Amino acid sequence: MTEHAVTCTRLVYAFGDTHAVDGLDLTVAEGEVFGLLGPNGAGKTTAIRCITTLLPVPAGMVRVFGHDTAEDRMAVRRLLGYVPQQLSADQGLTGRENVALFARVFDVSRHERAARVAQALDAVGLSDAADRLAKTYSGGMVRRLELAQALVSAPRLLILDEPTIGLDPIARTGVWEHINAVRAATGMTVVVTTHYMDEADQYCDRVGLMHRGRIRALGTSRELRRGLGERRGTRATDPLPTLEDVFRDIAGSGLDDQSGDFRDVRSTRRTAGRVG
Numbered sequence: 155m156t157e158h159a160v161t162c163t164r165l166v167y168a169f170g171d172t173h174a175v176d177g178l179d180l181t182v183a184e185g186e187v188f189g190l191l192g193p194n195g196a197g198k199t200t201a202i203r204c205i206t207t208l209l210p211v212p213a214g215m216v217r218v219f220g221h222d223t224a225e226d227r228m229a230v231r232r233l234l235g236y237v238p239q240q241l242s243a244d245q246g247l248t249g250r251e252n253v254a255l256f257a258r259v260f261d262v263s264r265h266e267r268a269a270r271v272a273q274a275l276d277a278v279g280l281s282d283a284a285d286r287l288a289k290t291y292s293g294g295m296v297r298r299l300e301l302a303q304a305l306v307s308a309p310r311l312l313i314l315d316e317p318t319i320g321l322d323p324i325a326r327t328g329v330w331e332h333i334n335a336v337r338a339a340t341g342m343t344v345v346v347t348t349h350y351m352d353e354a355d356q357y358c359d360r361v362g363l364m365h366r367g368r369i370r371a372l373g374t375s376r377e378l379r380r381g382l383g384e385r386r387g388t389r390a391t392d393p394l395p396t397l398e399d400v401f402r403d404i405a406g407s408g409l410d411d412q413s414g415d416f417r418d419v420r421s422t423r424r425t426a427g428r429v430g
């Protein structure tokens with residue numbers, strides 16, 4: 155049987171009375187790029203923090219490559235790389251120093267360290283800028299540096315929480331090209347949250363639409379779009395609904411209709427603070 159990279163079974167996580175994750179069932183196959191989508195407050199970050207062992211699992215179960223996060227936290231941590239929404243690069247260090255710091259934290263052996271740091275920087279296209287202070291980097295470069303930090307331990311599972319929020323289209327494409335190149339070279343599994351439907355459509359093998367703490371729709375982007383088309387009685391000659399249509403259909407009133415897109419104001423602000 156193929157081992158799943160991630161299995162969440164009836165996962166529940168509450169902050170007081172707020173059930174951020176409310177009976178989440180989810181499996182991510184080894185080697186796939188899985189997009190976790192959902193409106194603000196759907197519970198995506200909380201679910202991800204449970205998977206990465208940063209939050210305990212009070213009810214239900216999370217397994218990463220078969221390891222129970224509650225019982226085998228260190229084994230899980232050794233298997234994954236995590237790029238959180240918040241800034242994880244130190245602006246006062248160079249790119250190389252930042253990645254070297256993560257190599258030490260992740261226990262990359264001393265004799266391998268310099269080579270692995272150089273390899274991770276190269277994988278994200280930052281070799282030439284490696285010895286500049288991170289505070290001189292553009293927003294896209296900071297994001298790629300954080301990607302290098304997560305890659306230096308050669309993770310089997312890479313988890314990215316809104317990796318492209320606040321970046322211009324060229325920088326967004328750059329981040330994804332590097333993710334895809336590493337994935338093609340290593341077979342790494344990728345779990346990503348994003349509010350950009352075009353990215354989910356283009357880069358994710360499957361997407362899960364999360365709303366109020368649970369997955370409400372799951373499949374390839376095309377399957378979800380076709381499913382909505384069938385429910386709406388769309389004719390074969392008509393264009394399929396978009397993934398954004400599917401998102402609106404499921405999340406309904408949870409969206410900010412004023413803005414016309416799904417950019418998360420909170421996250422954008424956080425990122426603006428991060429990269430500014």
Ligand SMILES: Nc1ncnc2c1ncn2[C@@H]1O[C@H](COP(=O)(O)OP(=O)(O)OP(=O)(O)O)[C@@H](O)[C@H]1O
Binds near residue numbers: 169192200201418
């Ligand atoms: N530390 C916290 N204390 C209290 N409530 C929290 C905390 N973190 C999250 N929540 C609440 O839990 C719910 C889920 O939040 P979460 O950040 O997981 O959602 P999300 O889908 O990642 O949203 P976003 O897209 O805005 O990042 C929200 O109602 C949020 O207000």
